[in-house]
Amino acid sequence: MIRYALQCTAGHGFESWFRDSAAFEEQAERGLLACPQCGSAKVEKQVMAPAVAVKEERTKAQPVAMLGEKEAQARAMLRAFHQHLRDNAQDVGIGFAEEARKIHYGETEERPIYGQASEEDARALNEEGIEVMAVPLLPDDRN
Numbered sequence: 001m002i003r004y005a006l007q008c009t010a011g012h013g014f015e016s017w018f019r020d021s022a023a024f025e026e027q028a029e030r031g032l033l034a035c036p037q038c039g040s041a042k043v044e045k046q047v048m049a050p051a052v053a054v055k056e057e058r059t060k061a062q063p064v065a066m067l068g069e070k071e072a073q074a075r076a077m078l079r080a081f082h083q084h085l086r087d088n089a090q091d092v093g094i095g096f097a098e099e100a101r102k103i104h105y106g107e108t109e110e111r112p113i114y115g116q117a118s119e120e121d122a123r124a125l126n127e128e129g130i131e132v133m134a135v136p137l138l139p140d141d142r143n
């Protein structure tokens with residue numbers, strides 16, 4: 001399949017998919033293409049390279065970064081943030097979601113905590129109105 005950016009003589013732009021370039025030529029010749037805005041059959045390709053359809057791959061991806069020298073400062077800030085968490089918040093490990101709910105619903109002492117939660121857990125917490133944030137890992141923390 002090929003996607004063409006098309007344009008009618010009135011200047012309305014739109015996009016349409018064709019089996020191949022010959023299919024476009026044939027439909028255009030037979031007047032089968034019509035502008036969705038004004039219905040004009042005088043439609044031409046816009047001057048643009050056609051995009052080829054590729055199967056969309058949905059893979060689970062994590063945010064990643066390659067750090068250059070300029071990013072060293074951001075990395076240091078992130079390291080300081082990690083240190084701040086360790087100094088000021090309690091590590092509740094994999095019990096994070098449970099503990100966060102207890103704090104939110106007043107079942108235990110209110111205090112800053114950190115730990116591990118799956119993406120689904122974090123989303124569920126946020127939906128319950130319990131604000132949690134993902135803490136970016138430092139590359140050397142991944143072991």
Ligand SMILES: [Zn+2]
Nearest residue numbers: 008012035038
């Ligand atoms: Zn038009």
